[in-house]
Amino acid sequence: MEVRHSTRNNLVSYPIRDIVLEAKAIEKAGTRMIYMNIGDPAAFGFGPPQHILDAAREALGKGLTGYAPSEGDPELRKEIAASEGVTEGDTFVTAGLSEGIDFLFHSLLDPGHNIVLPSPTYPLYITKERIYYGTENYYDCDAGWEPDAESLRKSINERTSAIVLINPNNPTGAVYSRKSVQEIIDVAGEFHLPVISDNAYDMMVFDGECPDIRKVHKDVQLIVGGSLSKNFLYPGARVGWLAFHGDSMGKLKEGIQKLCNQRLSVNWEMQKGAVAALRGNKGHIESFNHELRKRRDYIVKRISETDPLSMSPPKGAFYAFVRVESRKWKTDWQFCRELLRHGVVTVPGSGFSSALKGLYFRIVLLPPIDQLGEAFGRIEKMMNEKG
Ligand SMILES: Cc1ncc(COP(=O)(O)O)c(C=O)c1O
Known part of the structure; x- marks a missing residue:
């Protein structure tokens, strides 16, 4: 019999990691995943001074x-x-x-x-x-x-x-x-x-x-x-x-x-x-920010080429919050789950506010450009399949 747990627990959610459970299940079935959900610099080879x-x-x-x-x-x-x-x-x-x-x-x-x-x-x-x-x-x-x-x-x-x-x-x-x-x-x-x-x-x-x-x-x-x-x-x-x-x-x-x-x-x-x-010396931040700017510029370009995606270009931190202006997906979860099946892990926008109008997803700017390119290739493929 299941042990009793507090109702407070039902109030806890953390969409950035919650979606990983679904991603792992799909990965197990053989799809190679590109993780664009979690803001951990170490996962992309960046370390402390x-x-x-x-x-x-x-x-x-x-x-x-x-x-x-x-x-x-x-x-x-x-x-x-x-x-x-x-x-x-x-x-x-x-x-x-x-x-x-x-x-x-x-x-x-x-x-x-x-x-x-x-x-x-x-x-x-x-x-x-x-x-x-x-x-x-x-x-x-x-x-x-x-x-x-x-x-x-x-x-x-x-x-x-x-x-x-x-x-x-x-x-x-x-x-x-x-x-x-x-x-x-x-x-x-x-x-x-x-x-x-x-x-x-x-x-x-x-x-x-x-x-x-x-x-x-x-x-x-x-x-x-x-x-x-x-x-x-x-x-x-x-x-x-x-x-x-x-x-x-x-x-x-x-x-x-x-x-x-x-x-x-x-x-x-x-x-x-x-x-x-x-x-100590904080010189590490300059080269890190330089890397982020390159990735940001790349993502801005790819998003401007991918209908129906749009975004206000990020200027700091290492995230982009992308808008999907299409009725083909009813919810952000539906969009992000479909993207999971194409091997890209993102976070549904509704996890960041219940007051948000419109359909959004969040990605990190941390992966190297070739990986970002591969991810956007998969995103485009999904868009094309949807017609
Ligand atoms: C805006 C913001 N505040 C706080 C935190 C928590 O950071 P910490 O790792 O110091 O607990 C994060 C982590 O992603 C964050 O993005």
């Missing part, structure tokens, strides 16, 4: 075999504080930014309340809003993928406790203009709400510049989330952090400290790797 690995390896020899301080290694907190322009007490180290997001939603959301999310958004935010019994609430970011301040203003209600901003954005690859960031800050200020700024990709910009929200937030409370995963190409390290900018967040920080305490600590050696990441 050597000095980060060296620092983690060296730390292994130093007998850091106990629990690290729950809120994070003091040396790392010092580096985070210096790079964020806050005090060490305003920083917390988490097991990836994922855990930081979990702690924030845990601490900010009461049942029936909401944190306003960009539409589309990184799916973890949707799951967290659901499992803490919040109400899903979005603001539109679908016009050229820039956030719409008016839509944000309309979505805020008396049960709203924070606003999420992801810049550069996953899944769209948008890099918001300074004007858009300022507008979001202004609305947050109007309603006295804190802004959670997900900066997981803030060094990954290959077209234009990413405005620094720390320079515009002024007296609006700002919580910045960072991570080793993307900017430093080291998702396996599982080191992320939160930095609190501004006053009147003492109770919130106490809550985060308690959550850090109850899970004891983050891997200590990897935190030493993170110290080296923040202190």
Whole structure:
């Protein structure tokens, strides 16, 4: 007999990995798959700078075999504080930014309340809003993928406790203009709400510049989330952090400290790797961004040649969110499943927002150009077969 499980579990979904189960089944039956679903640089041969690995390896020899301080290694907190322009007490180290997001939603959301999310958004935010019994609430970011301040203003209600901003954005690859960031800050200020700024990709910009929200937030409370995963190409390290900018967040920080305490600590050696990441040379990002720009240009070309696909060209992070303007597919899942049968794994757009209008799928810009070419060949074949 099946063991009893919590109903809360039914609220968890993570489409980026969920679709892999279906892909594996098709692969087993003999179709070679091109995985364009998951944002893991290591899967495509990109790795962290050597000095980060060296620092983690060296730390292994130093007998850091106990629990690290729950809120994070003091040396790392010092580096985070210096790079964020806050005090060490305003920083917390988490097991990836994922855990930081979990702690924030845990601490900010009461049942029936909401944190306003960009539409589309990184799916973890949707799951967290659901499992803490919040109400899903979005603001539109679908016009050229820039956030719409008016839509944000309309979505805020008396049960709203924070606003999420992801810049550069996953899944769209948008890099918001300074004007858009300022507008979001202004609305947050109007309603006295804190802004959670997900900066997981803030060094990954290959077209234009990413405005620094720390320079515009002024007296609006700002919580910045960072991570080793993307900017430093080291998702396996599982080191992320939160930095609190501004006053009147003492109770919130106490809550985060308690959550850090109850899970004891983050891997200590990897935190030493993170110290080296923040202190050391960041030259790796230039060559990585150069690679991304090449892939972006290639994808833009292929999409412009493939009817009925369209997209706003990504400028940062490593994703493209592609629109399918056709009635031949009723849902994005139907489209993505058909693509699976042609050997291409993508993520259905609805996994990134339930408020999205239109049919979309997300791909990563990480595969080498010849693999992207093969994937687009398969996509075109499917389009032609559909007639
Ligand atoms: C926007 C965004 N935020 C946070 C995360 C989580 O990152 P981490 O690996 O640090 O948990 C991801 C991972 O893909 C992401 O895309």
